[in-house]
Amino acid sequence: xxxxxxxxxxxxxxxxxxxxxxxxxxxxxxxxxxxxxxxxxxxxxxxxxxxxxxxxxxxxxxxxxxxxxxxxxxxxxxxxxxxxxxxxxxxxxxxxxxxxxxxxxxxxxxxxxxxxxxxxxxxxxxxxxxxxxxxxxxxxxxxxxxxxxxxxxxxxxxxxxxxxxxxxxxxxxxxxxxxxxxxxxxxxxxxxxxxxxxxxxxxxxxxxxxxxxxxxxxxxxxxxxxxxxxxxxxxxxxxxxxxxxxxxxxxxxxxxxxxxxxxxxxxxxxxxxxxxxxxxxxxxxxxxxxxxxxxxxxxxxxxxxxxxxxxxxxxxxxxxxxxxxxxxxxxxxxxxxxxxxxxxxxxxxxxxxxxxxxxxxxxxxxxxxxxxxxxxxxxxxxxxxxxxxxxxxxxxxxxxxxxxxxxxxxxxxx
Numbered sequence: 001x002x003x004x005x006x007x008x009x010x011x012x013x014x015x016x017x018x019x020x021x022x023x024x025x026x027x028x029x030x031x032x033x034x035x036x037x038x039x040x041x042x043x044x045x046x047x048x049x050x051x052x053x054x055x056x057x058x059x060x061x062x063x064x065x066x067x068x069x070x071x072x073x074x075x076x077x078x079x080x081x082x083x084x085x086x087x088x089x090x091x092x093x094x095x096x097x098x099x100x101x102x103x104x105x106x107x108x109x110x111x112x113x114x115x116x117x118x119x120x121x122x123x124x125x126x127x128x129x130x131x132x133x134x135x136x137x138x139x140x141x142x143x144x145x146x147x148x149x150x151x152x153x154x155x156x157x158x159x160x161x162x163x164x165x166x167x168x169x170x171x172x173x174x175x176x177x178x179x180x181x182x183x184x185x186x187x188x189x190x191x192x193x194x195x196x197x198x199x200x201x202x203x204x205x206x207x208x209x210x211x212x213x214x215x216x217x218x219x220x221x222x223x224x225x226x227x228x229x230x231x232x233x234x235x236x237x238x239x240x241x242x243x244x245x246x247x248x249x250x251x252x253x254x255x256x257x258x259x260x261x262x263x264x265x266x267x268x269x270x271x272x273x274x275x276x277x278x279x280x281x282x283x284x285x286x287x288x289x290x291x292x293x294x295x296x297x298x299x300x301x302x303x304x305x306x307x308x309x310x311x312x313x314x315x316x317x318x319x320x321x322x323x324x325x326x327x328x329x330x331x332x333x334x335x336x337x338x339x340x341x342x343x344x345x346x347x348x349x350x351x352x353x354x355x356x357x358x359x360x361x362x363x364x365x366x367x368x369x370x371x372x373x374x375x376x377x378x379x380x381x382x383x384x385x386x387x388x389x390x391x392x393x394x395x396x397x398x399x400x401x402x403x404x405x406x407x408x409x410x411x412x413x414x
Contacts, residue, residue: 085113192205208258
């Protein structure tokens, strides 16, 4: 940790003062050991499951702290800008405080996050192309309607609320050596880092951004521009294009390292956490695990490394293709392309051959146009489930030995 103090500093006393309000709504989330990440890195790695918070993310900490700090000033109502998680947290905190809540979310925001926010009683406006656009709209609405703007991260009360997670880590992990935290706007990692710097300055705090939208990383690497163009990312919850005033200063003073991860690495981490840890984690929440799996971060050999899983609000429509991609890469979902005689019984014989060799049919499609086919010949596109790559190759070999002109398409084509 770098230590020190400066303008906008969030003190340990402020974080501890926020804790009672946080505890009234948020939960003290559990920590789970990760055998896979521990074996992969040769260090003890555990997971802090903030995806199990009431609104599915850590954001409920900051929102509840901010509503408590506002007190009677919040009575006219609040307005927020959010990609989804802050919206849900603010909506629940506002409902608990008995005040109205209006939310601006990007037009392409997660459907599940928007519906959940409405379910907590907020009015939702889907406008703008990015979180930055929504912040501008929310600021305008606050001025026009006399509402109090609750910023998603650039607010000392919000940062103090998020910092209560750091207090829990100090209490729950005796040999804490490193904390790996997703980084979007910076409220979470700066709050955690402030708490840890005050209580355990020997502990390293590492922040992780999605590489397609990583302004903090760009700044630390010495690039002149500190605003990035947000690309399409699985980690939409941390796709913040430019550093903010308060969190930028805190991160520069208290965060030891910042790394970036790619989209395929995020996808792999989502599936790993689902399959091996039985935890549903959104892309933004999975970047820390992705960084370890991709060896972007080398944890200390002694002590415990905590990976913060910041949220679990993922659309099932997004989860399905991520899982299919993993199944394809693992050789458990394969595509065959075959040429067969256009005569009755030809397709049945091919499918029988595939089935007898242990492959499960997912889909089959005749392709009669767009291919260089002979007269009385048809092409067939087949999707199969197999056990692994070796099994897929064995099924392919068996079909060829049976006289079929068949090849594997895509990954592992032969």
